[in-house]
Amino acid sequence: MSAVHVRIPGLLRSYTDGAERVDLALSAPALLGDGLAELDARFPGLRFRVVDEQGKIRPHIKMFVNAVQARDLATPLPPGAELMIVGALSGG
């Protein structure tokens, strides 16, 4: 198993009962898509708010794996990785 640490932004904490950090245990090797699937299994509905039905990260959401921006769900999640989900600037 591979441990991944997820930093949950404020705009998604209604799904995590307010938790700012969530630890996932994923089968290695794991991809970003696996991590989001596991997050959605624990917090139903979360994934669709940040990934659309075509499997793309939504336009105003950014995800960083170990501080490097992930462009798609095939990005590897190495053991011990930190996944940071960010709501980018949007609207006024």
Added chain:
Amino acid sequence: MARNDGKTRIQSKLPATRANKKPRRVLIMVATRKGAWLYHTDATRKTWRADGPHFLGHVLNHLVLDPRDGRTLLAAAKTGHLGPTVFRSTDFGRTWKEAAQSPAFAKAPSGEQGRAVDHTFWLTPGHPSQPGVWYAGTSPQGLFRSEDGGVNWSPFSMVNDDPQYRKWMGTVQDGTPDGPKLHSIIVDPRDPAHLYIGLSGGGVFESTDAGSDWHPLNAGCLATFFPDPEPEFGQDPHCVRMHPLNPDRLYQQNHCGIFRLDRPATRWIDVGGGMPKAVGSIGFPVVLHPRDADTLWVFPMDGSSVWPRTSPGGKPAVFRSTNGGRTWQRQAKGFPAAQGWWTVKRQAMSIDRFDGVGLYFGTTSGEVWASRDEGASWRPIARHLPEIYAVEAA
């Protein structure tokens, strides 16, 4: 088919619902760019109790009460960052629960470009004989259906993915600035399989088999922004309404005027010609008197030059017709006499069912206005809200 050519108020022979019962109170559901508010009043309609904000910071495009049970509220929501979803309440907003599967297009085959719902724009409860059925229209344009009261939504793939139907749909060039929309989903109260939808742009379309097949219903309706001003499809209906007691009578407030259709005819009649020339016949909403198919209201906007989409001349006014659109009367008592530059979006005007019907609308400047004398006089019941996208009265 029944017609209402005179002034006789129609006696309904349609399925009884809570919506047909004599009202004792009014609930106004206000959906805004930054949350939702509910306003409650009793039969006097004199004082209003505000309840909100709900979903502060969320973009709410529509908030609708199910007339079949009188207690289920659905809210179409998204945020600037987060994708679209639907929330559901069965206790008038005290608690909300998110849909398990909100409207989403089918995943495209590998290598093909699929569409993604940006926002759910329109919600329509299903036929009284089909409790739990709801329809949703989205941007980009898609039609979705729920059979469990809005918990799970499925795409109408024949509309959403069929190449012919996709040709009807607007593109970024002829859609509204925040995306082409599917709206005005109408269910015939006599027949749950008889549906209408409006596409902006695209036109009005009809299905008589519960949504399996659709055909354009745009003859007579102008599209002056095309080389052919009367194409088979491509029109821009801003809002389409069916009269609840005379389902053969349809009206639409269109990008190019106001139109009426009396089925089984298939050609729309332009009924905007009687509007004052200085005002014009362009606007977003149209609402119908619940018991008189000849009486309707519109809220015109400035569609001249670069389309300011403001009250014409800065003088807000509702216009009422009591003869099916042949003539129109200005109703503006209570509104600013000048320097009022707001307008009213397509699902932001609604009506109650009292004798002496109440009219309600929300403005782009965050005000909710009410009339309890069929539009003769108006007063604001809420101010300083965010930009209002939808107002529904129940």
